[in-house]
Amino acid sequence: MIEVTIKEVEMRIKGLAPYIINSNDVLEEYTLEKCDVVIDAQNFFYSMYKDSGYERFTGGEYDKYADYIKEKLKCFQKNTVTPYFIFKGGHSTNLERRIAKYDEQVRNAMIVINEVRDPLLSRDVAYQVLDELGLKYAISEFESKKNIVDLAIALKCPIISFDIEYCFYPTDYIPYTTISFGGNKLKCQIYRLEKFLNHHRIPRDALAVFGAMLDQNIFPEGYFNMRLQQLKRVPTFKNIKVVLSLLKGDTRKFRQSILNNITEENKQKFKEAESSLLSCLNYKGNRTFLVDYVLHGKLEFGRCDVMWFEKGVCSGRIAIPYVNLVKHRTLLGSSAIENIDMEDSSALSLDIVRYAYDLLSNYDGSTFTFICRDGTNTKRIEVTNELPIKKSDMVTANLFKNGWTDFTPLFDLFLQSMKVDPAALEQLPANARIFMVSLIYFNRKGKEDEAFLYSLMLCYVLLSTSSSLRSRHNIEEDSITETTASGTAATEADYLMAAKLTKKYFTAVGNRSDEKKMHHKLKDFEKRLAPSDRELIHKLDRKTLHLIVQFEFCLANMNYLNNLCATKYPPAVYHYIINGTFVYNLAQQLRNEEFPLLFIKKLLSEAPTILTLFLKLVDFCKGKAILN
Template sequence: MGIRGLTTFIQNRSHLYLENYELHDTNLVVDGNSIACQLYKWHTSTHDCFGGDYDKFSKTVNDFYDLLAQCNITPHVIFDGGYEKRKVNTVISRMKNKIKSSNLLNSVTETSISVFPLFIRIVFEDVTRERKVNKVRCDFEGDTDIANIASALNCPVLSFDSDYFIFDTLYIPFSTFDMTIKRGKTANKNVYKYICCKIYKVENFLKSFEGLQKTSLPILAVLLGNDYVKRGVFTMFYKNLKIQKCHGNQSDQQKRIKSLLIWLQNETIESALQKVLSRYKKTKRTIILYKIEKAIKGYNCFNSKYMKYLGIDLNIKNKVKIEIDLDKVNNSIEIDDEDEEIPYEEDSSSEEEIFITPNEPDLNLPMEFLQNFRTCIYPPCFMDILVYNQYYCIPQVENNTSNHSHNISFDILSAIYKILTGKTNSLICICRITAYQVGKVKIPPCEVNLPKYEEIKTLNKENKYEYFENVLKIDKNYKKCLNNFPESWHLLLITINYYLNKSNTNWCIVYSIILSKLILSYVDEKIGFFYRSSKIFLKKHSQSRITSKLTYHKPDNVKSALEYINKDDCVNCLKKLIYYFEMDDKMIRNPKIFDRALVHSISEFQSCLLHVDYLNTLLGFPLRSISIAECLNCTFVYNFTKNLNKRSNLDEYVELLLKDSPSILDSFCLIINKVKEFTITEVAMQPMGRKRRKKKTVKEICEEMEHLNIESDNEVELDPNNKFTLLRIC
């Protein structure tokens, strides 16, 4: 949920509320959604403006789990599920902000603007799964269950969410979490490893405000505003609250937090509610009280239903359950219905949005769906589609004068909706509809014959693949193409085929994606990810060209070629290509060089890859799932595509570039030729190099303008012999 300003309030007084803590030899409950973002933001050196470097982020996540393992810390990762109705306004507001940030993001502004790439949470989940870490996905928001599970285990929560200052649980803010290992000694002089951090205990917070009760803290959260009740509702209350001064130049929100805490020192939960609600007429009091009660119950500790998915069989002990005597609150309020009530302020939502009763969904869902969802097989969006008939398109860096990047995947989304719900009506997509606006778009119903959700488990792999094939309109011959490749390539190649048929692109970006896959899956395996930096790599391999000592036999098929890739060729390959993983210095200084249209194409490909993977998952994996971290580095794809767009003959250029890495060159050539052989699309079969355009004469331009009914500047006469006119027209 999040409580605006509370994190800053605590940090400004960290010496009072946060204790130095050595984290080791313990359980740790990890807020998966929050930590994925924090690890990406603070510990991954990547270029957001190109769409995300998932190999780098995967390395960061692995480093995080290595750190925990070395300190004998057992993580239990909890992920959020679908959005709750009460979150819709917040979600849309965040989408708008992300769209604004995406429009402003370029090669210069990326140092101050961050836009999380499409796949960061999926990569975090992939690494969590590969490392066999305990994990579970909640049906909806997981804050309460995270606190409950941590209470049951009597261990801290690692997150960066201000709600955990209200929960009665140990909490480690990620901003205090040092991603390095320290060493300490026990009383017996045994050495142990630990992570240095700071821990929050609610008891320390209460000590600073004598008389403040633990059960009153949720009232603080509600009055400051959260997803249940907007702060603007309590305008009348704030007009009668004595505002306290804060040291330094503190914001109004900081003063408001301090004022509320001092006021709550002398109030019980019932008396506080009585004074707040007394400012309202009876017609609105009941609705507001109901919403406040719902918000307060969200901070209660109880035994979470998700514990069994983590193998936890414990009960929460010695926890205070927050209960409100509603009758006592209502009966003690005296207010004349004719009294003037000052309207709420500071909120852009309508009265209907603020006072509407939460519409909690009745989860009468198939047990098989819930099992797959809670064990993190299904993505969170499946819950939104199934329960609310809605899908939220995650904003990406795009060209905002074009259709949003997920428009290319609507056919796949329509099929997913039909399988999940069995309905033939339209799925509602929440997405960018203009340069800066978010709106609803109805996706046309899917006309492909598809199985019902309950029927999927009865299908064999071949039947599942046929449905998969039909949705993506894959030519039957394309399956012959896939037979030439290892299974780890199949989903990527199918996505490329779909992308070529749906987008206005050329072969340059396809070459780059395939080469990215070769490097991340095969070159990295031979020489390690450590050498992604050109300085570090060249320092180690600064000697002259390496000539492979192995006897090399040129293979005649893709599988053999990939098996023949050797370390020497990998070193030579990266000597040529390592620079493409970095941003050109010229781009850092000049945003005009930044090609937003190319980034838009990369974003479209990412959308295709995401939704093809979703469809594959829903159909029970007719194809092997793809590892994004072993496939996509968007900085490389962007830079290499820009380079290829300058070439008149792509194949000749690649041969020249990789001539010192024959095993990689042969693998690449075999792959690209197979893809061309079985890809039947007008876009894909266009000439691959740049077409040199013949310069038009002034006369031709004038005739063209006349044909198109284009009006010229009234001050400039269109004279075919006038060179100045041509300059003005251009």
């Protein structure tokens, strides 16, 4: 089969989305049941953390967020709908625009104008929940639209998104905002290209003219109102309706009037956009490796496969931050709320990133640019290869080019550089190993903070034990299986007691999580009494916020490296490890205690098996000389 290449279309036509959604003659009422559906994951999860109402300033409440995602996805299972998720990757073009946006995010984060942005690990939590539920997904190297359309064409099913570009493909498209997740049935509205064309009595080439002339990424709003006689008296907000009406007549004549009134340079832009849209409108789809991966769960690697990097991204072996790192030699820092008097919180994990970069670039000696926060501004740092991990004999030019099929000891080399014996990790539960390695790295690179370390470890013990308890209940057994290598297990009774004793530390500062979820039910005067983001941030200790973000970067990058190296260690599952609110609250409490460890021992005295698990982690850390 000959593969037809189409250019990814990135459009901005102001008013088109509401025009389609509010037009009763364009969308059809539809029920999703007993079918497949392809979901634009970038779009689907874009504001889901914010919608959940959980706290985001003190680090993610990832355990609660994971449950929120699971609940959201239940409706698909209930209606026998099989969803397939495709995520966006790095930036193939417009990297400077992304960098400019990052610069703005840094400034906004410091003054708490970041309503949409999610906590650092929230996207990875979405992957991990999909893994847990056995749902299929893949990650595009760059933009995901073409892959989404290819998969939808292969499955002959609709796409769920909220992106006007899908109106220009011959696939059925369900705007996300039309779906009713509440009832027993998944009611929604569906857009069909042929119905849209028939309703407006225009051919496909006319729709390409429409998209090219009104795309504000090419021509500013109102550009043609000043140039075309037919639009001079038309207010810009009516352009969509009027242009569609004009295209019912002589499309060629209208198109020529456009070309007659613009410069040669703009003619070229118009024709290129028109041609791209025609390709999309007539696209038949391609059976790509990503489509096969999603459908069959396997990736075929040729010998020294030239597409090894794209396939590594697709399968999740190569983390999304590594795409810009390798393709553009650029790494963006933190834009989270943190202590502006300290260095960018992502800088602490640069050694991990540099080692991954060296492996992916075959130690070619190149530098990459780290764009990071500097106060409330940004700066650029060239990161060299002057790091302690030298090239190993096992690092060959074909290191990852034949795929990830066998275990490699490359991660163990990093552990040895940290003076951590891989065999010592066998003392820990499997799901604690990457977490504890990250903790050791974090503590050695940063400033020792006993209260913060204890808070992290106890949070892990409680969340991982809770997950074990729920897993056991799912298979109708009674006891928890959170067991160390030495055989110590936590009992259900002890977990329930520990949960009761520590409940207040899981409560968001100012009780804002519950307030946000109930916000729409509050009366106006009650809403005015609820603490604002700006008021809250002044109450929070930014030093502790900084530590949380620093650790999350260390944990994420350690997980990315572990996955890249195809190790024997299972990945760290974030929603069974960290709840930022708990860590923040308990760390604040422990800093007020003369003897933090004694405080925890007393706190958990009525839950001895939970305390034992916690103390085993403490002993492990003391053995690695990171606690006194």
